[in-house]
Amino acid sequence: MHTSTTSTAALEPWSIEQLQQATQGYWLNDKKPAGQIKRILTDSRDAEAGDAFLALKGERFDAHDFIAQVAAQGCDIAIVSRPVDADICQLVVEDTRLALGLLGAYRRQQxxxxxxxxxxxxxxxxxxxxxxxxxxxxxxxxxxxxxxxxxxxxxxxxxxxxxxxxxxxxxxxxxxxxxxxxxxxxxxxxxxxxxxxxxxxxxxxxxxxxxxxxxxxxxxxxxxxxxxxxxxxxxxxxxxxxxxxxxxxxxxxxxxxxxxxxxxxxxxxxxxxxxxxxxxxxxxxxxxxxxxxxxxxxxxxxxxxxxxxxxxxxxxxQAVGAKGRLNFIPHKEFLFIDDTYNANPGSMRAAAEVLAQQQGIRVMVTGDIGELGSSAAIEHYKLGRDLVSVKGINFVVAVGEFAPAAQEGARSTQYGKKMQAFLNQEQALPFLIDLIETHHPQPISLLFKGSRYTHMETLMAALMEKL
CATH class of the missing domain: 3.40.1190.10 (Mur-like, catalytic domain)
Incomplete structure (x- = not known):
């Protein structure tokens, strides 16, 4: 599982006994490592001497396949839900996903x-x-x-x-x-x-x-x-x-x-x-x-x-916003608002209200919202209708599979001309460049937002590069 989630701070070590007690597992062939375990991790790339690698199994991957690799990296222990042919001490548990939960709960109780x-x-x-x-x-x-x-x-x-x-x-x-x-x-x-x-x-x-x-x-x-x-x-x-x-x-x-x-x-x-x-x-x-x-x-x-x-x-x-959460980035004479971290219908509408407060020509660039299931088309339709109706927003540029649904919603209002729809970022980029060139030297504020998988920050970066 290649999501690097490892902290740089020194973690509190685990004893062999704590590891077994928390996971309720058993040591394969009674073979236990000596000394303490400095950390438990799920990313095989980071595993080294002193670590315990916990092998998760997902729908599309099985980290048990990486155990020989972590052993070669010097890792001391593999926490597994089935024994593996590798030269490493193995703590066998019923389910590694649940064992991770048990380890987290144990550390909390400590x-x-x-x-x-x-x-x-x-x-x-x-x-x-x-x-x-x-x-x-x-x-x-x-x-x-x-x-x-x-x-x-x-x-x-x-x-x-x-x-x-x-x-x-x-x-x-x-x-x-x-x-x-x-x-x-x-x-x-x-x-x-x-x-x-x-x-x-x-x-x-x-x-x-x-x-x-x-x-x-x-x-x-x-x-x-x-x-x-x-x-x-x-x-x-x-x-x-x-x-x-x-x-x-x-x-x-x-x-x-x-x-x-x-x-x-x-x-x-x-x-x-x-x-x-x-x-x-x-x-x-x-x-x-x-x-x-x-x-x-x-x-x-x-x-x-x-x-x-x-x-x-x-x-x-003194609070500071998380990256991609309404971050204001002045770039040349333009204001870019990076709200690309994620999106749902409520946060999309809230972002539009923030954009409406900014200076000059206000352009909202939206990506698709995911995880809406069978309501996706109707939710994007309603969103398109609502975004173009926000007073102070001059243009909405919708990008993605559901952009046409958003545009239909926009056209159900008197403000339909405010919205342009594109199926992908490559098509949207030339339009955005043209939009900025047309309205320059007026101040222009652009807000980018979409669900995480749409990577709207890529389009924002591409546009910044071209200006």
């Missing part, structure tokens, strides 16, 4: 000093997580989910990085099927956890938004202290019904933690953060009303684990 926050939602998870990381890491060493390590494999990989100096952990939990969040939240044992929102991401896998709500609500079964809930959501009642803790804290309009006096600037925002601990002004270095909402969610999680309001405000004001 760190009772830790205060753990877990969060899930359809959009805003990553930004809220980064805001929480900013609040907590000012106060004490904090482990924060990196990148998109939020699934049944990513969560335990993150937990393996826990060290005794960590006082806080912020774990983002994703769901691509029912039962996944039940599994990962049981592993992380959060003190405080909750849902940020229920949107339309992953519609295909869940057969509708109520299915998404059920899957994400699994997080509420494993909270030891306080449940966090959105005050405003189409599924607010269903979410409340899933809460099992005595204590809960709501955020958003009508909730206990909410924003007022909001001022939205082109690249930032300010608002009054109102909480049960009092109210404070926040100058947030993020654009868009949706990011103010993310900030109130982050504040609610932080309050629930005992962080005071001044520390929350200081952390929010």
């Amino acid at each position: 760190n009772p000093q830790l205060k753990v926050i877990a969060l899930t939602g359809s959009s805003g998870k990553t930004t809220t997580k980064e805001m929480l990381g900013s609040i907590l890491s000012r106060l004490a060493p904090t482990l924060v989910t990196r990148g998109n390590l939020n699934n049944d494999l990513g969560v335990p990989v993150m937990l393996l990085e826990l060290r005794s100096e960590h006082q806080y952990a912020v774990m983002e939990l994703g769901a691509s099927h029912q039962g996944e969040i039940d599994y990962t939240s049981n592993m992380v044992q959060p003190h405080v956890a909750g849902i940020i929102n229920i949107g339309t991401a992953h519609l295909g896998e869940f057969g509708g938004r109520d299915g998404i709500c059920r899957a994400k609500s699994e997080i509420y079964a494993h909270i030891s202290e306080t449940s966090i809930i959105p005050a405003v959501d189409d599924f607010a009642e269903a979410i409340r019904a899933a809460v099992r803790t005595e204590k809960s804290l709501s955020f958003g309009t009508g909730g206990e933690v909410y924003a007022s006096d909001m001022v939205l600037e082109a690249q930032s925002s300010s608002f009054t953060l109102n909480t049960p601990q009092g109210s404070k002004t926040v100058r947030l270095p993020f654009a868009g009303e949706h990011n103010v909402e993310n900030a109130t969610a982050a504040a609610a999680f932080a309050l629930a684990i005992g962080i005071n309001l001044d520390d929350i405000v200081a952390g929010l004001e």
Whole structure:
């Protein structure tokens, strides 16, 4: 499995006994290595002396095939679900995927000093997580989910990085099927956890938004202290019904933690953060009303684990967005907004509102949204209709298989001429160059966004190169 997810920090070693105890496996032919294990990893390319390589098996790959290679690299142990003909100590377990979960859970249990926050939602998870990381890491060493390590494999990989100096952990939990969040939240044992929102991401896998709500609500079964809930959501009642803790804290309009006096600037925002601990002004270095909402969610999680309001405000004001999340990049006399990390219908609309706040000619370049299942065409149609209707947006350039569906939606409005549709990036690039040349020297702001697999950052980079 070639996703390099290895941290550079020194990890806490494992003893041979701990490894066996955690995985409930047995040593093949009673052959055990001597000494401690410095780290457990799933990427064969990084395996070396002192490591244990855990061989995962997926639909299209089987890392058991790489065990001879890791042995040649000097790796001491292979954790396997079937013995392999290779000169390496083998810890045989029933299922390596589950063994990874057991190892993550074991490491979590070994760190009772830790205060753990877990969060899930359809959009805003990553930004809220980064805001929480900013609040907590000012106060004490904090482990924060990196990148998109939020699934049944990513969560335990993150937990393996826990060290005794960590006082806080912020774990983002994703769901691509029912039962996944039940599994990962049981592993992380959060003190405080909750849902940020229920949107339309992953519609295909869940057969509708109520299915998404059920899957994400699994997080509420494993909270030891306080449940966090959105005050405003189409599924607010269903979410409340899933809460099992005595204590809960709501955020958003009508909730206990909410924003007022909001001022939205082109690249930032300010608002009054109102909480049960009092109210404070926040100058947030993020654009868009949706990011103010993310900030109130982050504040609610932080309050629930005992962080005071001044520390929350200081952390929010110093927060930095994740790469590809509304990053503003001035390039020559143009403004490029890189929001290419991912997309769902809700975040696409929120990005359009941010673009509408910028200067000059405003161009939104969109890629397809994935994981919408049979609703993909209608969702893109509605998106096309809505994006061209955003006041202040001059052009929408849709790229991908569902671009024609988006264009049909645009044409159902009086603003149909604002949208151009292209099936691929190669076709879109000359149009964008021409668009910029036509309107230059007026200031031009361009926002790029699409689902991860569409790699809209490639089109953005190609356009920057040509200017």
